[in-house]
Amino acid sequence: MEVRLMSKILYGYTALFDSPDGIMAAAKKTADDGFTKFDVHTPYPVHGMDKAMKVKPSKLGFVTLFFGLLGGALAMLFMYWTMAVDYPMVIGGKPLFPLPAFGPVTFEVIVLAATLSTVAAMIALFFSNGYRRQTPIPVTGLRSRYL
Amino acid sequence: MNAVDYTKEPPVVEGRPALADIDEMVARPLDERPTKKFYIALSITLTMLLIGAVSLGYTLFYGIGMWGNNQPVGWGFDIINFVFWVGIGHAGTLISAILFLLRQKWRTGIARFAEAMTIFAVMTAGLFPLIHTGRVWLAGYLFPYPNQHHLWVNFTSPLVWDVFAVSTYLTVSFVFWYVGLIPDFATLRDRTKSTVKKVIYSVCSLGWRHSARHWQHYEKAYMLLAGFATPLVLSVHTIVSFDFAVSIIPGWHTTIFPPYFVAGAIFSGFAMVVKILIFVRKVFDLEDIITINHFEKMNKIILVTGLMVGYAYAMEFFIAWYSGVNAELFVFINRALGPYAWSYWIMVSCNVVFPQLFWFKKIRRSIPAMFVIALLVNVGMWFERFVIIVTSLHRDFLPSSWGMYIPTLTDFGILIGSFGLFFTLLLLFTKTLPVVSISEVKAVVDGSQPSRHGGETHE
Numbered sequence: 059m060e061v062r063l064m065s066k067i068l069y070g071y072t073a074l075f076d077s078p079d080g081i082m083a084a085a086k087k088t089a090d091d092g093f094t095k096f097d098v099h100t101p102y103p104v105h106g107m108d109k110a111m112k113v114k115p116s117k118l119g120f121v122t123l124f125f126g127l128l129g130g131a132l133a134m135l136f137m138y139w140t141m142a143v144d145y146p147m148v149i150g151g152k153p154l155f156p157l158p159a160f161g162p163v164t165f166e167v168i169v170l171a172a173t174l175s176t177v178a179a180m181i182a183l184f185f186s187n188g189y190r191r192q193t194p195i196p197v198t199g200l201r202s203r204y205l
Numbered sequence: 206m207n208a209v210d211y212t213k214e215p216p217v218v219e220g221r222p223a224l225a226d227i228d229e230m231v232a233r234p235l236d237e238r239p240t241k242k243f244y245i246a247l248s249i250t251l252t253m254l255l256i257g258a259v260s261l262g263y264t265l266f267y268g269i270g271m272w273g274n275n276q277p278v279g280w281g282f283d284i285i286n287f288v289f290w291v292g293i294g295h296a297g298t299l300i301s302a303i304l305f306l307l308r309q310k311w312r313t314g315i316a317r318f319a320e321a322m323t324i325f326a327v328m329t330a331g332l333f334p335l336i337h338t339g340r341v342w343l344a345g346y347l348f349p350y351p352n353q354h355h356l357w358v359n360f361t362s363p364l365v366w367d368v369f370a371v372s373t374y375l376t377v378s379f380v381f382w383y384v385g386l387i388p389d390f391a392t393l394r395d396r397t398k399s400t401v402k403k404v405i406y407s408v409c410s411l412g413w414r415h416s417a418r419h420w421q422h423y424e425k426a427y428m429l430l431a432g433f434a435t436p437l438v439l440s441v442h443t444i445v446s447f448d449f450a451v452s453i454i455p456g457w458h459t460t461i462f463p464p465y466f467v468a469g470a471i472f473s474g475f476a477m478v479v480k481i482l483i484f485v486r487k488v489f490d491l492e493d494i495i496t497i498n499h500f501e502k503m504n505k506i507i508l509v510t511g512l513m514v515g516y517a518y519a520m521e522f523f524i525a526w527y528s529g530v531n532a533e534l535f536v537f538i539n540r541a542l543g544p545y546a547w548s549y550w551i552m553v554s555c556n557v558v559f560p561q562l563f564w565f566k567k568i569r570r571s572i573p574a575m576f577v578i579a580l581l582v583n584v585g586m587w588f589e590r591f592v593i594i595v596t597s598l599h600r601d602f603l604p605s606s607w608g609m610y611i612p613t614l615t616d617f618g619i620l621i622g623s624f625g626l627f628f629t630l631l632l633l634f635t636k637t638l639p640v641v642s643i644s645e646v647k648a649v650v651d652g653s654q655p656s657r658h659g660g661e662t663h664e
Contacts, residue, residue, distance in 0.1 A: 085417075098417035101392070102648035103424050107417045116425035140349060140357035149361060159361040162444050166369040169433045169440075173377045177384060180426040184412045184419055 078104050086110040121179040122172045129171025133164045227494075227646055231639045232393060234489050239636055242488075250628040257622005260615045261336060269339045271615040278598045278610035283337035284448075285590040286623055289473070290330030291371065291445055292466075292586060293627075295438055296474025297323025298378060301385070302434035305427075311502055313645040314494040318485060319478050320382040321638075325630040326477075327375045329623050334367065336619070363447040370444040377437055381430045387413050387423070388644040442470045449593065456536035456597030459524065465517035472510035472556070473586035476579035479503050481631065483576055485640060494641050497570055504569040507582060511560035514589075518553065532602055540596045544609065548588050549596065555585025 078100070085098050089112040098107060108115070141147070142154040152159070239247075264271050274281040297319035304312040335344045347368045349358045358365045391413040394406035413419060446466035449457035479500060486495040525537040540549045559581045568574045600607045634640070 099415045100417060100420070101415060102388075102644040103420040104417070108421050111417060113418060113421060116422045118422055118425045119429060122429050136349070137360045141360055145355060145357055147359075149359060152361060156361055162363075162366040162440065162447070163360055163369045165436075165440060166366075166373040169377060169437050170373045173380055173430055173433050176426050176429050177380050180384075180422050181411050183422045 082107065082110050118176055118179055118183075122176045125175035126168045126172030130164050130168040133167035134160060137163060227643060227650070228392060228396060230491065230494065231641045231643050231646075232396065234636060235393070235639065236397075243632065243636065247629065247632050250625050250632060253621050253625025254629050255622075255625070256618050257620075257625050260618025260622060263615055264336065264619070265341065269337070271613060273610055273612040273616055275608060275610065277601055277606050277608050278595055280337075280594050280598065281610055282612055282616040282620055283333050285587065285594055286620055287330050287333035287337070288445055288466075288590045289587050290326045290333070290623065290627070291442065292470035292473045293477045293583075294323040294326035294330065294374075294378070294474060295442060295467070295470035296478050297321070297326075298374075298381075298434050298438040299471050299474070300478070301381065302431040302438065305431045306435060310649045311499055313649050314491075314496070314641055315478065315482060315499055315503075316645065317382075317385060317642045318482060318640050319474075320378065320385065321634050321640075322474075322478060322481065322631065323378050324375065324382060325627050325634070326474075327371065327378060328630070329627045331371055331375060332623070332626075334364075334371070363444065363451045366444045367448060370441045374437060374441045377430070377434060381434055384423070384427060384430060385642055385645070386638065387411055388415065389639045389642060391415060392643050393639070439467055442466045454597050454601065455530070455532040456540070456593070458533075459521060461517055461520055461524070465514065465521075468510045468513035468517065469556075469586060469589060472507060472514055473583055475503050475507050475510070476582035476586070479507070479575055479579045480583070483572055485635065489635070489640060491641060494646055497572075500572070500575060501566075501569045504563045504575055504578075507579070508560055508563040511556060511563075511582070515553075515557035518557065536597055536600070539600055540592060543596065543600065545592065545596045545599070549592050552585050552588040552592050555581040556589060559585075 081098060081100065082104065085107060089110065098104075098111060100107070137160050138155055146154050148154070260271075269283075272281055272283070274283070300312050300319040301316045301323075305316075335341050338344065346352075347358065347365070349360075358368075387410055390406050390410035394403060394410050397403050397406060443463040443466065446462035450459060450462040452458060482495055482500070486492050522537050525533045528534075540546070559578050562568045562574070562578060568578075595610045599610055
């Protein structure tokens with residue numbers, strides 16, 4: 059493990075680790091000591107890291123739930139409006155609001171809305187970290203080691 | 206090689222390469238100039254694509270009278286090819302989403318490629334419903350938008366469900382694939398020395414810094430996407446089968462169609478994945494990441510889904526007899542013994558008989574054998590759609606309206622062109638993007654996870 063000072067005024071540490079165990083222990087120690095503005099960079103997700111870093115679970119699921127339900131409700135409403143209100147047409151003697159026949163399209167719109175909103179929210183979260191400037195940008199060596 | 210220990214899981218990545226070596230292994234083809242072989246392959250696929258483009262041009266200029274479609278066979282190669290290509294796409298989503306949810310670690314080596322294959326197959330498939338309408342320039346009518354006629358689409362029609370299913374499937378597959386690519390774009394960004402590439406990769410990696418805080422959201426999003434892609438993939442071929450099952454044509458009007466179509470789709474898709482990966486692992490020296498164990502597992506899936514398809518064939522016959530409906534029974538006897546019996550028996554032998562060879566371990570692990578069987582499976586599955594569409598339509602209730610369907614050269618041209626499009630896109634993909642997910646493979650190399658988890662991915 060190597061420790062380097064980043065500038066004359068000490069405002070951060072960067073350390074490289076050679077094993078996932080090492081960085082896990084370090085992250086746990088840092089979090090236990092009460093630091094919150096720190097980050098860990100790994101070439102792949104190291105399991106158990108969020109627990110060690112004491113970060114809260116991702117709230118992305120709520121975005122998915124909200125937009126999924128919204129998309130499904132709007133799809134159903136729109137189909138009802140077009141087929142039964144705006145231009146009612148009897149097709150094959152079927153009712154104007156045949157719920158089972160609207161199932162497939164509703165499902166597809168739920169999936170589409172939920173997926174796109176989840177990914178958009180995820181990308182927004184990538185850019186919206188408040189501690190961004192405190193984190194030195196890693197340059198090299200990261201592809202196979204743990205920062 | 207022959208003594209495989211089935212009592213414990215074989216390592217997903219062979220030889221335990223250093224993590225940086227994985228970068229090199231996967232990303233090297235992107236740095237080198239294409240070889241002569243690549244250009245030869247590309248020229249072949251582009252020629253096929255050109256044949257398709259010319260045939261399509263003829264079709265658009267003269268109309269769909271250029272095809273063999275007639276009364277009573279109103280659907281021909283157009284819909285056969287559509288169902289065939291949508292089916293090919295299904296293996297990709299199965300590998301990337303369903304096996305992800307089932308925590309099958311072996312998926313990592315092949316998931317990226319299979320997903321790319323899904324996208325290209327669905328793109329190819331998506332062309333056919335458009336050109337089968339005859340007037341492609343009016344395709345916008347398929348979507349509900351406020352138009353001058355004040356007309357809306359008929360949401361109770363399976364053809365509209367199809368529009369939503371296929372376009373959602375294409376979008377979600379693309380997004381899922383792109384999310385998987387983000388960390389790899391960042392890896393490429395960090396290792397490239399060319400300024401142009403650095404800019405492109407930086408933009409594509411969307412600010413990714415491999416930060417654990419990013420990984421946390423990323424993993425959540427990936428899991429949610431996999432959770433949605435799983436029912437989505439099942440729904441897409443279900444809805445494609447509704448195109449048939451919701452009608453009243455004997456031979457189409459059967460409730461077994463949705464599961465039968467989904468099993469057949471996975472069956473044909475895996476056959477395509479096996480065939481293409483055989484070449485990819487050789488050409489790009491990825492034998493350590495895409496191992497013979499991967500192929501064996503895929504061949505087992507081919508065997509299982511092949512049995513499901515075989516069961517569906519038998520059950521269709523049984524129900525036709527058991528229902529007591531004369532028209533239904535006639536269609537099935539006509540399939541097996543009528544003028545298109547040859548296509549029926551090609552389908553049965555390729556889809557049910559030959560895959561049985563995969564019961565033997567030697568054949569499951571033999572590259573040439575699996576290539577031939579996978580090729581036969583794809584031929585058989587193409588003929589399955591031919592059988593379903595043509596034999597059901599050509600002799601319906603009234604003998605006076607019976608007819609025969611003979612595809613024209615234009616039909617074959619468009620079929621060749623669809624293969625050309627698919628393989629051209631695949632070839633370009635292999636040279637522009639990492640064909641294996643770098644970050645996912647790193648995460649499953651032995652020793653890559655903290656030891657207190659005992660090497661397991663999840664607690």
